[in-house]
Amino acid sequence: MEIGSSAAIQPPGARESTLHPLTALVPRATWATVQAVFWKDWRSEWRTRAALNSIALFSIASPVALSFSVARQRLEPETLAGLLWTVLLFAALVGLARSFVKEEESGTATLLRLSCPPDAVLWGKALFNLVLLVGTQAAAVPIFVLLLNAQLSRAGLLLLVLLLGDVGLAVVSSLLGAIASQARARGSLFAAIAVPLVLPLLVAASTGTAAAFGAVGPQGDFWPALQIMLGYDVAVVTAAWMLFDFVWSA
């Protein structure tokens, strides 16, 4: 009997010829492998909804809770922006380490390490986290704006800030999720190691969002904030790309 699929990499044949070209078989991350990881995470998330539920619950419930406590007050744009990003950050912290933590907890990380190019794991999961963030924010941000009576004077700017912030959050949380998932006390450790690293992003995003909510004066100048966020994203993407192999492999 011949074990192995008909579409396998090598044709069957003499021992020497099947064994020799091994060096060429080190897999590289391709768009197809990144997609494979993404869809795998997407399917299993869709069937369990563990991360989605916690992120969505958090990012939708907190604006509601906030609106109860500050309903009578007229909030400054800067305050609103700070509140929005605090909510979004904590929503990200409860859910984004999930995909790596699940791999380690269920033991599937072993086969994934053995079969999948490391870069594909990183970018597949970063893409998944990005989609998760964008998806939940599509619901949470409008609720926030409505319930807290934010004046949305620059909607395009808000979208841009959200997108830049989400890219940074998704990449950082993938790298740090991979780190935290291999340690004890995974969940709490993830928050502890992620918060200091996303603070610069958070500050820049709040400033940009304040401008989108109509802040004037020095706080209304949003270009420095956008530049910083873009720079941060480029920095973390590069760092993650270069360092992930050391985190993931033995």
Next chain:
Amino acid sequence: MLCVRKLAKRYGARVVFRDVNFEVEVGTVAAVLGSNGAGKSTLLKIVAGLTRPTSGRVQWLPTGDAQGALDAEVLQWQCGLAAPDAPVYRELTVGENLEFFGRVRGVELTPDAVLSHLEKFSLHTRRNDLAMDLSSGLRARLQLAVATLHRAPLLLLDEPSANLDEAGRAILQRVVEAQREQGLALIATNDPRDLELCDERIEL
């Protein structure tokens, strides 16, 4: 030829094993023997490049001499592994698991190819069932199916017959026979029946 030299592993102060040496030729199936806790699983993980040894080295010598020797990082991609602590994705179906592991290995599988591969493991009727709904014996077969998907020159089986019934053992036997043709296999086991499949013994 798989060549293991002076291999040692410890976790902190706990020594798993020290000074393990062996060679396994292509076309050979070797049994890794040892009492519980002797480090059989750890040895397989080190050979697969999943765990770094404290000292020593694992090499793949394709022609028997040191020319073209592969180190552990390359060797990792030549392994197929089926182990109780290396499960497949529970939330994916049997077919999706195969497709996923094929795709990340660079093997694009048609639905027919998936089906014909599953038939060899008598899993084709359970193709659309979630892996978490399978019995432990069927899940062991699925792990074998994933491990052999990409024709690994090096097949690593950890306690392969633990949950298998008679039909499953027959499948295992065919897998091992086929592996002789395309490479070599290491089987970590305590089951005397598994020894019948093996040509060599490695005592830990």
Next chain:
Amino acid sequence: MSTDLMFVLAVAVITWGGVFFYLLRLERLARNLEQQVGDDLTPRPASRHGKGESEDQQ
């Protein structure tokens, strides 16, 4: 220089002196420890049993 300033200076010098002599003591301690377990800042010979490539390679 005022008396206050002299006082602060004295405190600073005394504190630093304490730290310095403590560090000197640690230095001696480290040397003793290294002599007992083998000098570890120089790479040890690879021939010793059970010590292999992964920790000794240059």
Next chain:
Amino acid sequence: MVFPFVVGIWVTAGILIGFAVPPIHDGNLILRTRQIAFFHVPMAIAMEVAFLMAAWYGISWLRTRQPRYDALSLAYAEVGTVFCVIATITGAIFARTNWGAYWSWDPQQVGIVTTLLTYAALFALRGAVEDEDKKRNLWAVYAIIGLIVAIFSTMVYRRLLPDNATLHPSNTVITSDALNKFALWFNVIGYIMLLVWMAKLRSRFEMASQRLREVQWA
């Protein structure tokens, strides 16, 4: 064996010089407790050097996998954290005597708190991983990315806030008269030497304790 004594004499001389130089003017203001500046600023610079070295030895570990580089990385991070705490406290005292409040969320203070949080997380991470090599890998990766973000966050606040937002004198001591400048740089060199001495010492203890574990093993 000469080096510790050089450090000892140098730092002592640095303290004496710091008390001997004439007062500093920040604009029209005469800075009070200016002697702290000759302690605080070198500490802060030495702290930056320490975190740079921690990341550098982290990279060395990832490239060569020699445990002594990891021990050095750990040592520099630890000593750097101690220096960071000292710089924070002396900075707060200085802020109190000159500007009336220990803490005012000045950009400089936000930066140093972020740095402290980062290194606290780094030590938490090291404590939470069991496998030795894994521990060192994760440590090195986080030390590197932590340094990148720390550099980043020092730039962030300055660019986001208006120019007059910080009270922290940025160039006062450095651009004042030659005597003060000399006193400052003399102390910077002294505390960097102290840093190197302490870190080397700490890494020797780390290596010795590792060796003890191995002796137990063999």
